[in-house]
Amino acid sequence: MMLTFAQGAIAPFWVGTRMSKPKPFVAPRVIVREQFPDGKDVVTVVAGSLRPYNQAHAPAALYDLETERVKAFPLHKLVGVDADVWTFRTYEQGMPVEQIIGQSYVFRPWWSQSAWELSRDSSRVWTKKALPDDGSHEHCEFTYVHIPNDDSTMSYESDGIWITSEAYERFIIGDEYHCRE
Structure with missing residues (x-):
């Protein structure tokens, strides 16, 4: 048996508000x-x-x-x-x-729009280093791979943005998808 809202059924969060029902993402x-x-x-x-x-x-x-x-x-x-x-x-x-x-x-x-812009920015300075073991949690801006907090994994950082060494070689140095042409 299905209850109506008047009979005590729990209403979705948007009922009674000005918010409309969230629409699912539809890929183009x-x-x-x-x-x-x-x-x-x-x-x-x-x-x-x-x-x-x-x-x-x-x-x-x-x-x-x-x-x-x-x-x-x-x-x-x-x-x-x-x-x-x-x-x-x-x-x-x-x-x-x-x-x-x-x-x-x-x-x-x-890629996200920000990753695409990073790939085109030839003036950006990237520094090779290990992600500090300070409880932070970072993902590569290009591949979304988790970057571990340990001294054995070297990655690249620029203005607080982290990318893996592989992403640096492929997309910054190698410009694999010709983004800077």
Whole structure:
């Protein structure tokens, strides 16, 4: 038997307030319009709104619609925008085995906006050191991996932001996704 609110059922927190029921996150869906090889790279053109993301930054990937977890194809760098048409370059990657042109996918960036900005900031000074064993808890800004508080694990820090040594080598020194071009 289901109780009504008048009979003593517990109301959700938003009932009786000006707040509306929270809406679940809905990942943006795009359609692959075009995809072609360009030397060792692949250019992928997708169409659709990327809301709720403020900016279409990459690296990102296209994921299946059913689970939103199976990666269909990576997108390393945004190279062009025309209204809701987005052009991405994927570096040193062959064409996908299965045809994805005309298919719909979920678009999901791999990095936060702040991580993308860090990758582009060539003036930032990074210092290699161990995270102090003072009870603090830090994660890599790029990979979200926990950085342990011990003297044996060296990481990089800049203005209170911590990244792993691997992230430093790949994304700061190596500019793996060509963010500073």
